[in-house]
Amino acid sequence: MSKVNYYTAEGLARLKEELKDMESVQRPKISQQIADARDKGDLSENAEYDAAKEAQGLLEAKIAKLKEAISNARVVDESQLDDSKALILSYVTIKNTANGKKMKYQLVAPKEADLKSGKISVDSPIGKGLLGKEVGDIAEVEVPTGKVKFEVVEIARG
Template sequence: MTEVTYYTREGLEKLKEELHLLKTEGRSQISKAIAEARDKGDLSENAEYDAAKEAQGHHESKISKLTNVLANARLIDESKLDSTKVLALSIVKIKNVNNGATMTYQLVSESEADLKSGRISVKSPIAQGLLGKSVGDKAEIAVPAGKIEFEIIEITR
């Protein structure tokens, strides 16, 4: 059974763009590599041809996986989400109760996660500990360094 994944508009567009590139430019490059290898002679002892065919198999597998992801992708209408609770796509400002440090994260799908830009996966331990909570709530979250208590300061979209 395939898992439904929720995406932002930008994340979904990025996936569609990647699939389009794989189907057009990617396939074109691989077919050229196969043709060049084929022109070099005997296919039974042509390592370059074998490598190009193997690359084609990997490429088609990637296209298949991405097509499957897109088939099960759902766009989240942010305007209809409850902003009083932490949900997917919420932008959450949290404070570490122990040291007073504040952080802001947006909870996104796994494929959109990018810690440098403040986007964490909804499946990450921090996001899992925050989901469903409201402003003022505290969450004790198990991280590799141990358990940390966070207080939710603000929830936006």
């Protein structure tokens, strides 16, 4: 059974655009590379042909995976979310209880995660630890260096 993935409307649009590019731009390019390599003669010792066929296989696997992700995608309706809890699309300000450092993250779907822009996956250790928490709750998160405790300081919506 496939796992349902939740996305923002923009995130789902990006996935669809990526799929369109793969199918309408990259696939024809690889097909042309295969045809060009085939025209060069003996396929048994043709490295260009082998490389193009391998690239085609990888691209087709990516396309299949992306199609599955899109078919299992659900757009999150922010108006239906509980504002008092840290859920997907929440902006959560947390404080490390050990050093007092504050951080602000938006909880997003795994394919939309981008730490540089403050977006962390709900499947990441911190994301999992924050899901369902309310302001004032302590989230214990298992990280490679051990357990870290974060206090939920603020929860907001976009």
